[in-house]
Amino acid sequence: MVFGLVNMRRMLGKDAHEARFGAIKPGDVVLLYWRAEDLAGKSQLESFWVDVSEVDGDQLMGVVDNIDLVCAPWRCCSRIRFKRSRIGDLIAHPA
Secondary structure, eight states, X not given: OEEEEOXXXXXXXXXXXXXXXXXXXXXXXXXXXXXXXXXXXXXXXXXXXXXXXXEEXXXXXXXXXXSOOSSSSOOTTOEEEEEGGGEEEEEOOOO
16 A cells, blocks of 8 residues: 655645745645555545644644545644645635
8 A cells, every 4th residue: 555645846846836835834724635545556635734833944743624534544633744845735824
């Protein structure tokens, strides 16, 4: 079985991804994508929102803000550490 957070930087291109997600700060809400593939090659893709609580360079920490996750290993209110390259979308909170 293959699984993991999808590398959105690779999909969007490094410059485009950095321009869009380079200034994320605590309080922002980001979208992550989880991909799971079973031994038969059937793939599932699930997206979920995370409230960012800490930013340390390319490493971020946050809290899952989705109620129903099917294939991802986290649940609502789970703490998750992830790399900036995994971010697929952003809701920025005004300062």
